[in-house]
Amino acid sequence: YFHFSISWILLAVFIYIFRKHQCTQSLLRHKKLNEINKNEEQYIKACFDELPSWVFFPDIERAEWINRIIKQAWPYANQYLDQAVFRDVLVPLVRGTSSTLADFSFQKLDLGEIPPRIGGVKVYTDNVRDQIMMDIEVVYAGDAIIKAKLKGIVCGIKDIQFVGDIRIILSPLINTIPLVGAATFFFLKKPSFDFKLTDAGTLVDIRGLHDLLLVQINDIIASMMVLPNRQVLPFVKDIPIGYLRWSNPQGVVRAFILRAQDLINADIVGKSDPFVKVKVPGSIEYRTKTIDNTLNPEWNEIFEFVVEQYESDSIEFEVYDEDHVKDDFIGRAQLRLNTLVDNDDINTWLTLQDVKQGSLNVSLQYFSLTKQKSALEIIERKNNVMIKREKLSKALLVCYIDRCLNLPRSKKKHREPNPFCRVKVEGTETKTQTFESQTNPQFEHISQILCANPLY
Incomplete structure (x- = not known):
């Protein structure tokens, strides 16, 4: 009646079935991607009755791609670390610890060809809000050579070995590029550190003295970067980040x-x-x-x-x-x-x-x-109801000592003071680092003291 061929009807049916199939497949792909985004491990396990023995989902992940980037960039990092870390940060820090180290300087810094490695990375997502927190295992056994000069005497170290677990917290998260206001980083515990002495250092390379030197270096690292101490690297300006240096115990x-x-x-x-x-x-x-x-x-x-x-x-x-x-x-x-x-x-x-x-x-x-x-x-x-012979705490006091300003000079010796702060509560005593010849010391020291009688 309408002069339509049956082939047109079949074509319309085919197009309808094809479009419906396409839509169904698209919805399935969308659902699959959503499930993978929510929990990849549960999705893969649900897809297979039995997984091969070599398939597993560790909490700590390898990051070989990061190691490849570090290896490629390592030759170019020498100059930056020389100026930005060793000369601009470490030299003033060492000179400020004692007047006898006032002329301390680095004579040679050669990072060598062997870069540090990232052993594993663990990123925390559960119960962590408004921040990105990760633990990174850092391993270094390289060919760097570092030489320092003090009072005209040159002392060097080589065959440096270092193993430590560093925690990095990216916070606060912001709504502008680079999306992160600052990075807070610290070691969870004292890292393992060893080296060999060269030049004048070989004169004191005796087992007992060498161990004593390692203890001193580890104590310096602990006072700067081992919990509860931490370092903060700001990424943007005009954002308050002073609170990030505070310990925030749970x-x-x-x-x-x-x-x-x-x-x-x-x-x-x-x-x-x-x-x-x-x-x-x-x-x-x-x-x-x-x-x-x-x-x-x-x-x-x-x-x-x-x-x-x-x-x-x-x-x-x-x-x-x-x-x-x-x-x-x-x-x-x-x-x-x-x-x-x-x-x-x-x-x-x-x-x-x-x-x-x-x-x-x-x-x-x-x-x-x-x-x-x-x-x-x-x-x-x-x-x-506990063992009564022990003195048990009831409260925690967190004390953050930031800095002192305009401290008086010594009247007798007419020189700058060597200030430090001491905190004492119920017989427990903590002490900040001592700064040589400074009237405006910046301590940035955190003390955590458990108190048995907080009301007295």
């Missing part, structure tokens, strides 16, 4: 080191003399007393630590056999702090790692921080 963990059993015997004659080292990133490392001649020691000791990041950090235990020359390692264990947050008290046996046998019995408590005065009564009741 809580306090109380560790009861109770006992161990079936420890390995590290002594030829008799049995091991075990003790335990306990540490949390950014806090003081404590150790128990030594129990002589036993593989099943009982300590019953309590230690308290300030926690910077419970989402990412762990409490670490290392067991040693005490010896006169060098203590023998007989096991380690750790426990993630985020497992403590929703529990009042955890009493558990931890299997010691890196040894054939042994376990450690610990009891742990986590206390979140609050400014409410009523919380003191709650923690007082908890403290009363």
Whole structure:
């Protein structure tokens, strides 16, 4: 009637089916990409009944592409680090520590051809808002040669070895390029550092003096860049970033080191003399007393630590056999702090790692921080049921010492002062770095003091 061929109807049906198929495929691809963006691991596991043994999803990721960039750019970094880091930052810092170092200078800086490597990167996303936080393992065993001059004497170092875990926090996040206002960076614990001395340094390259020098260098690094100390690198102007230097602890963990059993015997004659080292990133490392001649020691000791990041950090235990020359390692264990947050008290046996046998019995408590005065009564009741021979804390005092201005000169010697600050609370004392011959010292020092009687 309308003079239409049947082929036109078939063509229309084909176009309809084809368009519907295209739309369906597009929706499926869109849904797939959304699922991958939300959780790639769950998506891949849902797509396969059984994954090959070599497929895994680690928390810490390798970053070989970063290592390739560093390797390519390393020859060009020499001049920048020479001026921007060594001469503009380190030289004034060293000269400011003592008047005897007033003429300190770097004579030679050769970074060599072997760059540092990034061993692994872990980026935190859970419970981390308004910032980007990552932990980076830095490893360096290169051919750099550094020579410094003091009082006309040249001393150099070579064969530098360095291993450390550095945390980088990109904050505050802003709505203009470069999207990040500043980078805060610090080491979670003291890095491992070693080197060989050259030139005049070979005269003091004796094992005891060399170890003492390493201790001094590690202490300087700790005072600058190991938690709770931190460095801030601003990316933009006119943004307040002073608060980033502040320590922002999240809580306090109380560790009861109770006992161990079936420890390995590290002594030829008799049995091991075990003790335990306990540490949390950014806090003081404590150790128990030594129990002589036993593989099943009982300590019953309590230690308290300030926690910077419970989402990412762990409490670490290392067991040693005490010896006169060098203590023998007989096991380690750790426990993630985020497992403590929703529990009042955890009493558990931890299997010691890196040894054939042994376990450690610990009891742990986590206390979140609050400014409410009523919380003191709650923690007082908890403290009363604990081991009463220990002095347990009830509050945390965080003291940030920024700087001093216009300090008076010495009237007797008519010279600039050598200022430092000391903070003392309930017998606990902390001290800032001493600045030689300065009337306007910039300390930027953080003290964290646990208080047993905060109301008195």
